[in-house]
Amino acid sequence: MSDQPIVLAAxxxxxxxxxxxxxxxRVNDYDVRVAKVAGEHVWHAHDDTDEFFLVxxxxxxxxxxxxxxxxxxxxxxxxxxLPAGTVFVVPRGVQHRPFSPGGASILLFEPSGTSSVxxxxxxxxxxxxxxxxxxxx
Ligand code: NI
Numbered sequence: 001m002s003d004q005p006i007v008l009a010a011x012x013x014x015x016x017x018x019x020x021x022x023x024x025x026r027v028n029d030y031d032v033r034v035a036k037v038a039g040e041h042v043w044h045a046h047d048d049t050d051e052f053f054l055v056x057x058x059x060x061x062x063x064x065x066x067x068x069x070x071x072x073x074x075x076x077x078x079x080x081x082l083p084a085g086t087v088f089v090v091p092r093g094v095q096h097r098p099f100s101p102g103g104a105s106i107l108l109f110e111p112s113g114t115s116s117v118x119x120x121x122x123x124x125x126x127x128x129x130x131x132x133x134x135x136x137x
Pocket of ligand 1: 044046051096116117118
């Protein structure tokens, strides 16, 4: 962990891989991660933790299954739209699928060791990195 200030734009310039979070620093037992995203992530849920999103640039959408329970046990879906400068917290246990047609840079704040694809997820496509975060090279 750096003892120097971290310029997020410089951190983001050091990698290009999409949906592959980098750990820029830690706060107690939480990671501050940044990621570049474009296209669709995968439906997943974190059973034991909320997940904090801050959009640095671009626009992120998050589909959420947090609506009324349906007869088949699933929940009604909705989508939140997060322009740059917006924060949003996905509560623990809620299935969610981030996506960004135009691309975005985001900051995530979540307990160290949290998987990017959660504890439950649909099949992970090749373009999504299932990771607990990579060090910033
Ligand atoms: Ni998540």
